[in-house]
Amino acid sequence: NADSAMYKAKELGRNNFQYFAGWMDAQVSNRLEMLVSLRRALDRDEFKLYYQPKISLASGRIIGAEALIRWISPEQGLVPPDRFIPFAEEAGLIVPIGEWVLRTACAQNKLWQDAGLAPIPVAVNLSPRQLDQNLPEFVRQVLVESGLAAAWLELEITENVVMRDAEKTVATLNALKRLGLQVSVDDFGTGYSSLSYLRRFPVDALKIDKSFVRDIARDTDSAAIVKAVISLGHILNLRVIAEGVEDQEQYNFLLENGCDEVQGYLLGKPMPVEDFTRRLELEMQTGFS
Numbered sequence: 001n002a003d004s005a006m007y008k009a010k011e012l013g014r015n016n017f018q019y020f021a022g023w024m025d026a027q028v029s030n031r032l033e034m035l036v037s038l039r040r041a042l043d044r045d046e047f048k049l050y051y052q053p054k055i056s057l058a059s060g061r062i063i064g065a066e067a068l069i070r071w072i073s074p075e076q077g078l079v080p081p082d083r084f085i086p087f088a089e090e091a092g093l094i095v096p097i098g099e100w101v102l103r104t105a106c107a108q109n110k111l112w113q114d115a116g117l118a119p120i121p122v123a124v125n126l127s128p129r130q131l132d133q134n135l136p137e138f139v140r141q142v143l144v145e146s147g148l149a150a151a152w153l154e155l156e157i158t159e160n161v162v163m164r165d166a167e168k169t170v171a172t173l174n175a176l177k178r179l180g181l182q183v184s185v186d187d188f189g190t191g192y193s194s195l196s197y198l199r200r201f202p203v204d205a206l207k208i209d210k211s212f213v214r215d216i217a218r219d220t221d222s223a224a225i226v227k228a229v230i231s232l233g234h235i236l237n238l239r240v241i242a243e244g245v246e247d248q249e250q251y252n253f254l255l256e257n258g259c260d261e262v263q264g265y266l267l268g269k270p271m272p273v274e275d276f277t278r279r280l281e282l283e284m285q286t287g288f289s
């Protein structure tokens with residue numbers, strides 16, 4: 001009857017509310033914990049940069065390194081960036097973290113050069129939040145402090161960055177480019193950039209997203225997209241890099257279709273600095289073959 005229906009609705013409402021309140025508590029305390037431990041991580045130096053080689057398809061040699069952040073948490077062990085970067089972005093911590101990444105990568109690249117290793121650009125990933133009008137001046141300072149020439153720094157931005165506020169972004173990118181560094185568009189093909197943006201934005205390279213590379217051999221659409229991006233990049237005078245290359249079949253496809261650079265587990269996983277240094281030393285010893 002009506003009374004018992006009302007009673008049920010009330011019960012249900014209360015239970016839902018309790019459920020919701022409990023769920024919210026869990027969320028809040030997780031977020032607070034995460035915020036606190038990320039802050040502490042910066043102070044305690046718990047972040048590390050791994051480096052992954054970029055290989056020239058023409059020479060087969062290392063022609064670059066991408067710096068990829070890792071969090072070595074005393075509680076959680078090695079935490080990959082996908083598990084904390086989005087949170088750091090939301091909490092405003094991405095700016096100090098990003099500054100640490102830029103300083104560390106530039107200083108490390110200078111160390112490699114001072115050790116007499118063949119000079120390569122180091123690429124640093126940027127979050128949309130970092131790309132404001134203060135960034136060019138900050139980057140300039142980091143280059144001066146580290147003694148690294150701008151030509152040996154590359155910044156990786158995603159397409160969505162570019163779409164946020166086109167006018168401001170163009171101005172910021174132009175200021176960055178005037179420093180003499182390189183800019184590449186990461187995860188190309190997954191975002192929203194249109195061809196007209198590509199023409200207007202001062203970028204040097206396109207990185208084909210690994211989701212397209214993964215299916216090159218099995219999926220004719222992915223293969224067609226990869227070919228089209230390579231052509232597009234070259235028409236616009238951009239270098240084209242394929243990420244996520246895991247097997248020889250993908251490598252051969254990219255080589256045959258004129259891709260410039262490859263990155264992926266086949267050529268080398270992201271590795272701690274000591275291992276990457278050894279890779280560079282080995283590269284010097286083997287010389288040009």
Ligand code: C2E
Nearest residue numbers: 068069080081082101125126127244245246263264265270
């Ligand atoms: P990304 O810049 O597109 O980096 C490529 C990702 O693909 C890396 O994941 C790399 O480890 C992974 N990868 C490389 N080769 C292969 C492969 O052959 N197969 C597969 N399946 N994966 C491969 P990672 O290191 O976990 O980084 C994930 C994302 O986190 C990066 O994507 C980047 O967007 C972001 N990220 C990493 N470091 C930083 C940083 O210092 N600052 C910011 N803002 N974002 C960062």
Ligand code: MG
Nearest residue numbers: 066125156186
């Ligand atoms: Mg990247």
Ligand code: MG
Nearest residue numbers: 186187209243
């Ligand atoms: Mg990518």
Ligand code: MG
Nearest residue numbers: 125158186187
């Ligand atoms: Mg990415």
